[in-house]
Amino acid sequence: xPVRSLNCRIWDVNQKTFxxxxxxxxxxxxQGPNVNLEEKFSMSFVxxxxxxxxxxxxxxxxxxNLYLSCVLKDDKPTLQLESVDPKNYxxxxxxxxxxxxxxxxxxxxxxxxxxxxxxxxxxAMEADQPVxxxxxxxxxxxxxxxxxQFVSS
Numbered sequence: 001x002p003v004r005s006l007n008c009r010i011w012d013v014n015q016k017t018f019x020x021x022x023x024x025x026x027x028x029x030x031q032g033p034n035v036n037l038e039e040k041f042s043m044s045f046v047x048x049x050x051x052x053x054x055x056x057x058x059x060x061x062x063x064x065n066l067y068l069s070c071v072l073k074d075d076k077p078t079l080q081l082e083s084v085d086p087k088n089y090x091x092x093x094x095x096x097x098x099x100x101x102x103x104x105x106x107x108x109x110x111x112x113x114x115x116x117x118x119x120x121x122x123x124a125m126e127a128d129q130p131v132x133x134x135x136x137x138x139x140x141x142x143x144x145x146x147x148x149q150f151v152s153s
Contacts, residue, residue, distance in 0.1 A: 003090045005044040007062050008150050012123045012143045013108060018131065020061075025068070025081055025131045027123035039064075040151055044090035046099055048114055054101035056114060058094045065089065068121070069097040070113040070133060077116040079133045108145040110137065120144040 011017045016027040019037040030038055040062040048056025059068045061081070067089065069082040082098070099114035100121065111121035113133060122134040122142035137144040 003044045003046065003092050005042050005060075005090055006150055007152070008041050008043055008148050009038070010041055010059075010109075010146050010148050013145045013147065014123075014125075014143055016123055016127060016143075021128070023081065025061075025079075026128055027131050028128035042090070043102075044094070046090070046094045047092055048096075048099050048101065054103055054112070056099050057102045057111075058090055058098045059100060059111070060084075060090060067098050068100070068131075069095075070115045070119065071097055077113060077119045077133050077135075079121065079131060105145075107147075109148055110144050111146070121146075 012027060017030055017038045018025055018027055019030060019039055042060040042062045044058045046056050046058050050056060065084050065086045066081045067084055069080055070077055071080055096115045100111040101114055103110045103112060113119045119133045119135045120137045122144045123131055124142060134142040
């Protein structure tokens with residue numbers, strides 16, 4: 001069966017949206033003509049450890065063969081954009097580095113790395129900084145809560 005994927009916009013609770021800069025995913029405030037730079041995501045529902053409050057998803061950039069993946073760099077869980085073969089992705093059983101547990105709390109979302117439990121997708125407080133991972137979601141240093149809206153195209 002084909003993988004169920006939905007196109008969506010994701011932005012953090014401080015209204016920063018995602019865009020690409022030098023092949024890196026960053027979060028910032030896009031205004032005027034720059035709003036067209038915002039990256040939409042293709043969220044695929046994949047196999048993983050499902051529970052009532054966690055839904056395993058893979059996050060690809062819409063119409064690009066790029067997925068968010070979590071890997072170890074210098075012994076630290078690190079977020080990267082990984083290029084994949086569009087003939088093989090998305091697939092129901094994604095490699096664990098691509099899987100995030102989508103957690104909904106009070107209409108806000110958190111994305112926890114399946115590969116590195118308790119590490120969360122985050123944006124910096126400052127604008128135009130790279131999107132990354134943090135293991136301190138409640139310290140107020142990084143933003144780990146997001147909003148999402150499904151888009152038709």
